[in-house]
Amino acid sequence: KRANSIRACSNSRWAALRELRRIPEGTYVGTVDSDGFDERVSSRATVTVRHDGVTVDYTGITGQVRYGINETFNHTYAYSLYPFKCLLSPGIPNNDGFTRLFTVIAPEGTIVNARPPAAVGARHLIGHQLQAAVFEALAPVLPDRVQADSGTPLWSVLLRGVDPAKGTSFSTILFFNGGMGAMRGRDGPPASGFPANISNTPVEVAESLAPVVFGTKRLADGSGGDGEQRGGLGQVVSFTSRWPGRLRVSLLTDRTRVPAKGILGGAPGRTGHVLLNGQPVANPKSVVDMAEGDTLELALPGGGGYGRS
Numbered sequence: 001k002r003a004n005s006i007r008a009c010s011n012s013r014w015a016a017l018r019e020l021r022r023i024p025e026g027t028y029v030g031t032v033d034s035d036g037f038d039e040r041v042s043s044r045a046t047v048t049v050r051h052d053g054v055t056v057d058y059t060g061i062t063g064q065v066r067y068g069i070n071e072t073f074n075h076t077y078a079y080s081l082y083p084f085k086c087l088l089s090p091g092i093p094n095n096d097g098f099t100r101l102f103t104v105i106a107p108e109g110t111i112v113n114a115r116p117p118a119a120v121g122a123r124h125l126i127g128h129q130l131q132a133a134v135f136e137a138l139a140p141v142l143p144d145r146v147q148a149d150s151g152t153p154l155w156s157v158l159l160r161g162v163d164p165a166k167g168t169s170f171s172t173i174l175f176f177n178g179g180m181g182a183m184r185g186r187d188g189p190p191a192s193g194f195p196a197n198i199s200n201t202p203v204e205v206a207e208s209l210a211p212v213v214f215g216t217k218r219l220a221d222g223s224g225g226d227g228e229q230r231g232g233l234g235q236v237v238s239f240t241s242r243w244p245g246r247l248r249v250s251l252l253t254d255r256t257r258v259p260a261k262g263i264l265g266g267a268p269g270r271t272g273h274v275l276l277n278g279q280p281v282a283n284p285k286s287v288v289d290m291a292e293g294d295t296l297e298l299a300l301p302g303g304g305g306y307g308r309s
Contacts, residue, residue: 009097012089016098019088021051023141030137032129032149035257037067037285041111041126045080045133056080056134057105058112067285068121070114077104079127082195083134087145122252122285124196128153129254131195132181132261139264144184148225148304149260150194151178151234151269155300158250159210161243170243172209174201176298179224179232179269181260182306188232190219191300200235211247212239220270220299225259227266227305234272234300240293247290255301256284266305273299 028047033040046057064070081102085094092098106113111126132149139146155176162169177193177200191200203214216238224231241247251274259268274281274288275297281288290296 008093009095011097012092012095013097013101015092016089016101017052020049020054020101023049023138025050028137028140030133030135030139032132032136032261033258034126034129035254035285036062037065037069040258041069043112043126043130043133045130045137047134047137053101053103054084055103055105058110059105059107062111064109064111064114064118066119068119069111069123069125070118070120071106071112071123071126072120073106073113075123075127076106076112076130079130079195080104080134083131086147087138087142124153125252125254128195136261136263143264146263147183148181148188148227148231148263148266148306150181150188150303151223151232151255151260151272151301152194152196153254154178154193154196154198155298156252157298159212159247160250161211161245161247163245170210174206176200176235176237176300178234178255178260178272178300179303181263181303182225182227182229182231182266184229184306187230188224188303190224190233191235192232211242213242214239215295216297220302223270223302225262225267225269225302225305226309227262228307228309229266229305231260231262231266231269231303231305234270234302236297236299238295238297240295241290242292244292249288249290249296251281251284251286251288253284253298260301260304262304263306265308269302269304272301
């Protein structure tokens with residue numbers, strides 16, 4: 001078994017190096033902006049390519065914040081390598097032979113490597129967007145392989161209700177995806193997560209897990225960015241509370257202020273929104289209280305377009 005493991009790592013390494021050596025050596029820079037919590041977060045990735053390995057450097061990125069959107073280093077490392085896996089060798093095993101080719105520099109005290117005891121529970125809201133900076137950096141040298149920014153991260157909606165009179169309670173979490181970014185020769189798929197791989201929960205399942213009734217679940221027409229290839233459509237979801245009392249909804253969302261960028265001339269996707277009874281929620285990263293009969297609408301962002309239309 002050990003010999004097989006060593007052989008697999010060696011094969012992965014050489015397969016990745018073969019693709020890596022097709023990229024001109026040099027330093028490339030990409031950026032991605034996200035809503036942040038109360039201020040925009042700017043992520044700048046400096047990608048240095050050598051024929052024996054790659055360094056991704058986040059020096060100069062936004063400092064850590066007092067909210068739970070900070071990243072841990074291992075999460076930053078994983079989501080910095082993932083776009084390279086897609087670009088170079090998607091079919092090979094993801095093992096040590098591949099990962100050892102990469103170095104990630106994430107200065108401590110920044111939002112991509114927060115210093116303890118920073119809050120990191122919603123780290124995916126930043127980590128899932130790092131792929132966009134890497135793809136943008138390499139777009140000039142790998143135009144056939146890069147992907148526009150997606151309507152990421154996936155939105156998490158935590159529902160909780162307590163009925164003291166009856167001594168009952170419930171808690172469940174729902175996930176929803178925006179549109180994926182476009183790439184050469186392919187429009188972005190609608191309502192498809194990237195880089196996370198969590199599928200959309202069927203309405204019937206969600207209604208069996210929580211006292212809510214869905215009124216809308218459809219694609220958000222026109223939400224994908226224009227381009228030679230169009231970005232994927234986001235989706236619009238609405239549900240009404242049937243809980244007798246206060247239903248607390250914790251929202252983990254992004255791209256309600258800053259859209260997913262297009263790539264190589266493509267247009268950005270459309271931002272999302274959160275409405276409670278038809279009125280905008282002041283902070284879409286917050287806890288919203290719903291009374292019985294209240295309706296919450298979530299419109300998820302579209303993906304960026306690829307190339308000039």
